[in-house]
Amino acid sequence: MPRSLYVHIPFCHRRCFYCDFPVVPLGDHASGATSGSVNNYLQQLYCDLDAAPFGPPLSTVYIGGGTPSLLSVTQISGLLDRVESKWGLAADAEVTLEIDPASFDQAWLQAVLQRGINRCSLGGQSFNDEALKRLGRRHSAAQLRQCSAWLREAELAGLLCSWSLDLILNLPEQSAHNWQEELSDALGERPPHLSIYDLIIEPGTVFEWRERRGDLQLPDLDSAAERLEYTHGRLASVGYGHYEISNWALPGHSSRHNRVYWGGAAWWALGLGATAGAGAERLARPRTRDAYGQWLLQQPGQQVAAGIHLGSLPPLEDLLLVGLRRREGVDLNWLEASGAWCGDSAMAEALKEVLAPWLAQGLVELGRERLRLLAPQGFNLSNAVLRDLFAWLQRGNPPLEGFAEELPARQQSA
Numbered sequence: 273m274p275r276s277l278y279v280h281i282p283f284c285h286r287r288c289f290y291c292d293f294p295v296v297p298l299g300d301h302a303s304g305a306t307s308g309s310v311n312n313y314l315q316q317l318y319c320d321l322d323a324a325p326f327g328p329p330l331s332t333v334y335i336g337g338g339t340p341s342l343l344s345v346t347q348i349s350g351l352l353d354r355v356e357s358k359w360g361l362a363a364d365a366e367v368t369l370e371i372d373p374a375s376f377d378q379a380w381l382q383a384v385l386q387r388g389i390n391r392c393s394l395g396g397q398s399f400n401d402e403a404l405k406r407l408g409r410r411h412s413a414a415q416l417r418q419c420s421a422w423l424r425e426a427e428l429a430g431l432l433c434s435w436s437l438d439l440i441l442n443l444p445e446q447s448a449h450n451w452q453e454e455l456s457d458a459l460g461e462r463p464p465h466l467s468i469y470d471l472i473i474e475p476g477t478v479f480e481w482r483e484r485r486g487d488l489q490l491p492d493l494d495s496a497a498e499r500l501e502y503t504h505g506r507l508a509s510v511g512y513g514h515y516e517i518s519n520w521a522l523p524g525h526s527s528r529h530n531r532v533y534w535g536g537a538a539w540w541a542l543g544l545g546a547t548a549g550a551g552a553e554r555l556a557r558p559r560t561r562d563a564y565g566q567w568l569l570q571q572p573g574q575q576v577a578a579g580i581h582l583g584s585l586p587p588l589e590d591l592l593l594v595g596l597r598r599r600e601g602v603d604l605n606w607l608e609a610s611g612a613w614c615g616d617s618a619m620a621e622a623l624k625e626v627l628a629p630w631l632a633q634g635l636v637e638l639g640r641e642r643l644r645l646l647a648p649q650g651f652n653l654s655n656a657v658l659r660d661l662f663a664w665l666q667r668g669n670p671p672l673e674g675f676a677e678e679l680p681a682r683q684q685s686a
Contacts, residue, residue: 273327274550275362276532277355279317280543281340282561283310285374288397289408289482290440292474294545294559295338300410305344313544313561314347319568320542320557321354327540329360332529334368336393341371345383352388359540366391366433366528373419374411381422382431390433391527392423393467397440399457406444408478413457420461427464434525436465441503442496443471444479445489451499455506464525468503469518470496497652504648514647515599517654534594536586549586588612589662596654601637601644626664630657 284295285302296309304310333355340348348369361367368391369384381392396416398404404413426432437458441451458466471490473479482488491499504514512520516534519527532539538550545559558564591612595602607613623638630636635650636643636657645651 274538274540274548275328275330276332276529276537276539277330277334277359278529278539278541278546278548279333279335279351279355280541280546281335281337281343282313282544283307283337283342284339285342285372285410286408289406289478290471290474292477293338296561298342302342303344304342304347307342309561310343310347314351316565316568317351317543318354321358323568324358324540324542327359329362330355330365331362332366332368332532333361334529336368336370338370339372339375339395340369341375341380345380345387348384348389349387361388368393368527368529370395371419372411373415374409376419378422381426385426385431391435392432393436393438394419394423394463395438396420396458397438398443399454400450403443403446403450407440417457417461420463424462434464436467436527437461437463438467438469441468441470441499442491446491448495448499448502452502452506455503459507459510465519465521465527466507466512467519470500497649500652501648513599514651517597517651531598534598536591536594589665592661593658596643596645596658599644599647601642603642605641622664626660627657630660 280294282294282296283302283304284297285300287295287297298307298309333352335348335351343351352367355361367389369389370393371381372395394416396419397407397409399413399416401413404411420437423432423435427435439454439458446454471479473483473488473490479488483490507520508514511522513523513526514520515526516530519530521527533549539548541548541555541557543557544561544564545557547554547556549555558567588607591607592602604613613619620640623643624631627636627638630650630653631638633649635646635653637646645654645657650657
C-alpha cells in the first residue's frame with residue numbers, strides 16, 4: 273500500500289515564463305485566506321481525499337504547486353488535519369511544503385512549522401534580480417536571502433528538520449561567470465539540500481513563444497554540460513552528494529519523498545493535475561479546475577482507487593527511467609527477484625554490448641548487481657543512454673509506444 277502522498281495546490285501570484293505546470297494565477301496581491309477560488313478548491317480537494325481508500329500511516333507528505341505558501345496557516349492546518357484523519361502519519365514522517373519568497377513572512381513560517389511541517393522547499397531560482405525579472409518571478413534576490421535566513425534560523429533552533437533551495441541552470445543570457453556567482457550565493461545560505469534544474473523550454477510557455485521568435489539567448493549544449501560538471505565538482509568539494517540528476521544534499525538530507533518516485537514505490541496523489549501511481553498504473557487527474565470538478569462528480573467513491581493495482585510493478589522501462597536518475601542506479605538483483613528482469617548470462621552479455629560505447633567512455637558502470645550512470649557526465653547524457661536501452665528493449669519486446677523517442681533533450685527532476 274502507498275505510504276506517500278502528493279497534494280497539489282495550483283494557485284500562484286503569476287505564471288512564470290518557463291512554467292507549464294497546472295497552475296491558476298490569482299494576481300500579485302492574492303491571499304489564500306481571502307480567496308474564494310482557493311476555498312472552493314480546498315473543498316474539491318477534500319472530496320478527492322474522502323474518496324481515497326484507507327491505508328497505512330504515511331511516511332512522506334509533499335504539498336507542492338503552484339505556491340502552497342499562498343495558503344493561510346489555518347488552511348494548511350486544516351489540510352493536514354484531514355490527511356492525518358484519513359491515513360495518519362508515521363512518527364518520523366517527512367512533511368514537505370513548497371514555499372515562494374514573495375508569499376510568506378517569518379511569523380507565518382514559524383506557525384506552519386509548529387503545526388507539523390518539518391521540511392521546506394524554497395523556490396528561489398536565482399539570486400540575480402535581472403535574471404529573476406527575465407524568468408517572470410515576483411520576488412527579489414533580497415527577499416530570497418531573507419527567507420533563506422529564516423529557514424536557517426528555524427533549522428538551527430530545531431524547528432525544521434531540513435530545507436531545500438531550488439535554482440535553475442542555463443538561463444537566458446546567463447554566462448559561466450554568472451552561474452559561478454549564483455552557486456556562491458546559494459552556498460552562502462548553507463541550505464542542506466539543493467535542487468538545480470536545467471532549464472527546459474516547454475510547449476505553451478512564454479519562453480517557447482520567445483524561442484520561436486528567436487528572442488531567447490540560451491547557452492549551447494557544450495556550455496551546459498561544462499556548467500553541470502563545474503557544479504558537481506564545486507558542490508562535492510563542500511560535502512554535497514550528487515544523489516540524483518538534479519539534486520544534491522548534505523549527508524542525511526536527501527528528499528525521502530522524491531526517492532519514492534525514483535525507487536518505483538507507490539504513492540497517493542490529490543488535486544488538480546496530480547498523478548497517483550502504484551504498480552504499472554498511473555492515475556492522472558485533469559489539469560483545469562472545471563475539468564477536475566467534473567471528474568470528481570463523475571467518479572463517485574472510487575476514483576483514487578481506480579488504476580491502483582497493488583502488488584504489480586511498473587514496466588521495466590519506467591523502472592530504468594527513474595532508477596538511472598539516482599546515484600546508486602538500478603539494482604539488477606532486485607529486478608530479477610521481482611520478475612521484471614531476466615538476469616541470465618545471455619542477457620548480461622547483450623546488455624554489455626548495448627552499453628559498450630558508454631562503458632568505454634566511463635559514463636556508465638555495469639556490474640553483476642547494479643547498473644548506474646556516473647556523475648556528472650553520465651547524468652548529463654542520461655537521455656542518450658536511455659534511448660539505447662529502450663531501443664534494445666523494443667527489439668526483443670512489444671513496442672513501448674514511442675516512449676524512447678518522446679524523451680526530452682534535457683531532463684528535469686520528477
